[in-house]
Amino acid sequence: MITGGGFSIIVRLEMAAGTGFSQVAAAIADAGGDIVALDTVHVGRHAVLRDITVNLRREEDGEQVLAALRNHPGVRVVHVSDRTFLVHLGGKIEVQAKTPVKNRDDLSRVYTPGVARVCLAIRDDPAKAFQLTIKRNTVAVVTDGTAVLGLGDIGPEAALPVMEGKAMLFKQFADVDAFPICLATRDPDEIVRTVKAIAPAFGGINLEDISAPRCFEIETRLKAELDIPVFHDDQHGTAVVMLAGLLNAVRLVGKRLTDLKVVVCGIGAAGVACTKILLAAGVQHITGVDRPGILHPEAAYDNPVWRWYAAHTNPERRQGGLAEALDGADVFIGVSGPGVLRVEHIQRMARDPIVFAMANPTPEIPPEEAEPYVRILATGRSDYPNQINNVLCFPGMFRGALDARAREINEEMKLAAARAIASCVGEDELNEQYIVPSVFNQRVVKAVSRAVAEAAYQTGVARRDAPHVLRD
Numbered sequence: 003m004i005t006g007g008g009f010s011i012i013v014r015l016e017m018a019a020g021t022g023f024s025q026v027a028a029a030i031a032d033a034g035g036d037i038v039a040l041d042t043v044h045v046g047r048h049a050v051l052r053d054i055t056v057n058l059r060r061e062e063d064g065e066q067v068l069a070a071l072r073n074h075p076g077v078r079v080v081h082v083s084d085r086t087f088l089v090h091l092g093g094k095i096e097v098q099a100k101t102p103v104k105n106r107d108d109l110s111r112v113y114t115p116g117v118a119r120v121c122l123a124i125r126d127d128p129a130k131a132f133q134l135t136i137k138r139n140t141v142a143v144v145t146d147g148t149a150v151l152g153l154g155d156i157g158p159e160a161a162l163p164v165m166e167g168k169a170m171l172f173k174q175f176a177d178v179d180a181f182p183i184c185l186a187t188r189d190p191d192e193i194v195r196t197v198k199a200i201a202p203a204f205g206g207i208n209l210e211d212i213s214a215p216r217c218f219e220i221e222t223r224l225k226a227e228l229d230i231p232v233f234h235d236d237q238h239g240t241a242v243v244m245l246a247g248l249l250n251a252v253r254l255v256g257k258r259l260t261d262l263k264v265v266v267c268g269i270g271a272a273g274v275a276c277t278k279i280l281l282a283a284g285v286q287h288i289t290g291v292d293r294p295g296i297l298h299p300e301a302a303y304d305n306p307v308w309r310w311y312a313a314h315t316n317p318e319r320r321q322g323g324l325a326e327a328l329d330g331a332d333v334f335i336g337v338s339g340p341g342v343l344r345v346e347h348i349q350r351m352a353r354d355p356i357v358f359a360m361a362n363p364t365p366e367i368p369p370e371e372a373e374p375y376v377r378i379l380a381t382g383r384s385d386y387p388n389q390i391n392n393v394l395c396f397p398g399m400f401r402g403a404l405d406a407r408a409r410e411i412n413e414e415m416k417l418a419a420a421r422a423i424a425s426c427v428g429e430d431e432l433n434e435q436y437i438v439p440s441v442f443n444q445r446v447v448k449a450v451s452r453a454v455a456e457a458a459y460q461t462g463v464a465r466r467d468a469p470h471v472l473r474d
């Protein structure tokens with residue numbers, strides 16, 4: 003069950019003359035709906051046609067509201083539309099030309115014959131593709147649809163709405179032109195070959211929602227074989243934002259990173275990357291939990307990444323499940339799936355529990371259930387406070403990398419991004435409900451892109467000669 007997050011319907015009602023609107027409104031409220039807008043479409047002698055926009059907490063509440071309206075005397079439900087589906091009709095993005103082609107003169111410049119001179123200039127100096135084409139501002143958002151949000155392997159077509167959404171966010175927040183590429187293959191060799199083959203048109207590759215452990219091999223190979231940044235968002239975007247949130251959370255609870263006991267649940271793409279960035283930031287005590295329980299060095303795992311993981315974590319050699327892992331833990335990082343964490347688990351944690359239940363769209367524990375038992379709670383969702391979501395990272399990360407024309411995105415650039423995000427929450431603003439800035443905070447992209455570009459220059463991966471001037 004997916005709750006919250008924009009369930010909103012528009013119901014067109016025909017109301018017979020004399021039908022009281024307040025009774026209709028009460029029926030909607032009793033059934034769990036919240037009227038947020040009302041339009042009168044047509045007024046006739048015998049009836050009024052109205053469009054009523056109703057917000058709902060859960061999908062099932064929609065059925066209740068409609069049943070109540072259908073049973074209401076004097077009311078006929080003419081039709082119902084779901085606003086979330088409406089906003090997806092025909093897709094969410096489009097390609098636009100920067101200049102109009104109004105006459106033959108324009109045509110001969112943007113297209114043949116004029117374009118041929120530009121083609122030859124790039125043939126003679128391929129780096130000119132960065133100046134004379136979309137390459138310098140364009141990112142491919144590439145998925146195979148195998149780990150889409152927490153919905154799992156739903157295939158490339160079903161993944162497209164998420165990838166279109168990422169492209170929208172790239173554009174709106176960072177003016178990066180991103181294009182969704184959903185691949186009809188899950189074979190790592192074929193994915194690597196395909197991404198390499200399409201790379202000439204792009205200034206960066208954002209891998210998205212590709213399941214572990216294939217995602218590790220695919221990213222590693224592409225990083226080695228391409229000279230543009232390759233960044234698996236579910237790994238590194240998530241890790242960067244999680245670290246930003248944790249840096250601020252520990253300030254609030256008065257603990258030090260080096261003393262923390264952290265449990266990571268879901269040792270897939272996001273879980274492995276969160277662990278690596280925590281280790282790089284100085285956290286020493288990390289325990290990983292996945293379906294077989296606590297990852298333990300003496301266990302035999304087919305997954306090579308789990309073998310690496312078990313060898314580098316779990317310093318107390320704990321065994322058991324999530325409950326045992328959480329005994330005395332300071333922090334829970336959930337990047338697994340819905341319903342994994344229970345209140346009894348949280349009650350085993352140390353004082354001031356920090357719980358990041360980041361599975362999307364349904365977190366590891368319903369926030370309402372967890373709230374009374376935690377000091378700090380964060381989820382990946384936009385309808386609760388403390389949204390720890392990779393959208394706080396990927397737009398600014400690519401803006402900075404593209405501005406510096408970076409060859410790659412390295413560890414220093416990621417740590418710089420995490421610190422930049424954390425710094426957008428001022429000392430006087432920091433509180434339990436505000437450990438990460440809002441995704442709409444315009445300072446975030448600027449701070450992240452600047453920090454990332456600076457780190458790219460400092461680490462020698464920037465290819466622009468002169469230090470660039472970042473956009474305002």
Ligand SMILES: NC(=O)c1ccc[n+]([C@@H]2O[C@H](COP(=O)([O-])OP(=O)(O)OC[C@H]3O[C@@H](n4cnc5c(N)ncnc54)[C@H](O)[C@@H]3O)[C@@H](O)[C@H]2O)c1
Pocket residue numbers: 149150151152153211212213214235236237239240267268269270271272273291292293336337338339342360361362363381382383390391392393
């Ligand atoms: N908030 C964010 O920014 C953000 C970013 C990336 C991923 N996520 C969420 O994190 C989750 C994982 O994403 P991913 O890309 O790492 O996927 P993934 O498929 O690579 O890894 C998921 C891991 O979780 C494990 N898992 C699933 N259910 C479990 C359970 N009941 N108990 C223990 N382990 C379980 C799986 O075995 C797998 O190893 C998804 O829900 C995704 O939406 C959130």
Ligand SMILES: O=C(O)C[C@H](O)C(=O)O
Pocket residue numbers: 150151152164211235236361362382391392393
């Ligand atoms: O898409 C999101 O909202 C975050 C993340 O990339 C995820 O896969 O859950």
Ligand SMILES: [Mg+2]
Pocket residue numbers: 151210211235236
């Ligand atoms: Mg994702």
